[in-house]
Amino acid sequence: MPAEDNFTVTPYAVKGDINYDRLLDRFGADRLTSEQKTRFPDPSHPLVRRDVFYAQRDVDPFLDAANDDKPHSIVTGRGPSGPMHIGHIFPFYFAKYLQEQTGTLVYIPFSDDEKYFLKNKSMDEISDYTRQNLRDLLAVGFDPDRTRIIVDTADADVVYPLATAFAKEVTQSTVDATYGEPENIGLSFYPAVQATHLLLPQLVEGRHPTLVPIAVDQDPHVRVCRDIAAKKRYDVRKPGALLSKFLPSLEGPGKMSSSDDAPSILLSDDRETVTDKIRTYAFSGGRTSIEEHRSKGGNPEIDVPFQLLYYFFEESDERVEQLAEEYREGSLLSGELKEFAAERIAGFLEAHQARRSALGSLEEELSAYRLTETERQAARRQAGYPDNALSQQ
Known part of the structure; x- marks a missing residue:
């Protein structure tokens, strides 16, 4: 192969x-x-x-x-x-x-x-x-x-x-x-x-x-x-x-998963946890020393904090391009990029968690999103089932 x-x-x-x-x-x-x-x-x-x-x-x-x-x-x-x-x-x-x-x-x-x-x-x-x-x-x-x-x-x-x-x-x-x-x-x-x-x-x-x-x-x-x-x-x-x-x-290439041993950032994680996971586990595209990084720059294409920002957590294309350029030229350090990514992700999660906390009981909240009886009957008819199969016996 x-x-x-x-x-x-x-x-x-x-x-x-x-x-x-x-x-x-x-x-x-x-x-x-x-x-x-x-x-x-x-x-x-x-x-x-x-x-x-x-x-x-x-x-x-x-x-x-x-x-x-x-x-x-x-x-x-x-x-x-x-x-x-x-x-x-x-x-x-x-x-x-x-x-x-x-x-x-x-x-x-x-x-x-x-x-x-x-x-x-x-x-x-x-x-x-x-x-x-x-x-x-x-x-x-x-x-x-x-x-x-x-x-x-x-x-x-x-x-x-x-x-x-x-x-x-x-x-x-x-x-x-x-x-x-x-x-x-x-x-x-x-x-x-x-x-x-x-x-x-x-x-x-x-x-x-x-x-x-x-x-x-x-x-x-x-x-x-x-x-x-x-x-x-x-x-x-x-x-x-x-x-x-x-x-x-966070460990590098591959699919983020919550069902294996690889760390992942959960929707329930608080700001401190997010920052700790990014600092500790996020794979870096930077160099092994500050001096080498300042001289040769880093690689945003393999840097996980940058990729998280690029995928979803930084809305501005101009800001994304600026971060990539500064990282490549070495003026932006790996640690600084990690802190920036942690800040963006934590802010997103805090807003999500606030909306989650404001919800009432699950049964009450979910009721508005359930299929109605009319919708259920329409779907069953499409499959060839009568509205009440037992009544046809």
Whole structure:
């Protein structure tokens, strides 16, 4: 295997030094073009203009609908297997940005069932993380009239009938070829549940363009769902995808994770904890001494504090460019860059935590985001189920 191919990217494993261009060849996705970037709402989002969202599938129908004030939706979900960290949250703030700019309908599925199949955790543990994660999602501040949150086990009356219908469209050989041999039959069935998530906005609201902004490792879910939609048995469009690079772990290249031993910055971390994690763990692109750094400069391309600022935590392009230039020329030291990044991240988290603390009870807050009975019936009818199956016996 060539050195540049010595990496693994699947929904369940990310390993090695990732070559994002070669991933596009593997997955058959296309780069997000400069022209497509200009068609996102103005002001453009840093994740788009800085090439963090770098690839796409069928993004143009979504952009057409968004710019023409026609129905369009986003699906971006959460697998509640642990506390949320900063790498988990930025797609949701991106979805909120689109909702504010163009009135995007946002669907947020919680795959608590998948995490039970995948992780060595009890349903009680998964349920506890679900409740914690839901509060973090509610703190983002979505418009409840334009947002629906679906929890697989709590919304099984909708999710299961649809997944049952879609499961007939997917063979076990397709699952094995796409994901590898599943560890259990729950994971074999899960692609049908994921297809339910991605098609649900259309099944409820009618045929329209849907976009799925996800990290590139989740693209296999989209590919399987697009195959289902292409079979024309349901009045839906293939969902499009907006694929992102991974937010780096503090230790350097790779995907930030809250489920392994690598440190990550949690949404619950206070300012002191954030600063300590950045100072202690964040991989530096600087030199081994101040004198050498002043003389030769640092490398912002591999410096994790700079990358965190570039990805999400510094809005100003001018400030980002200034930091990179000063770091390269050596006038900005690694320690100073770490302090700047810690300040920005802590400020973001404090604002998020304040909104989270202001929420009332989870049940009360969540009620405005649940599918209505009319919406549930519409989705079930799309799957061929009568409004009350038992009454038809």
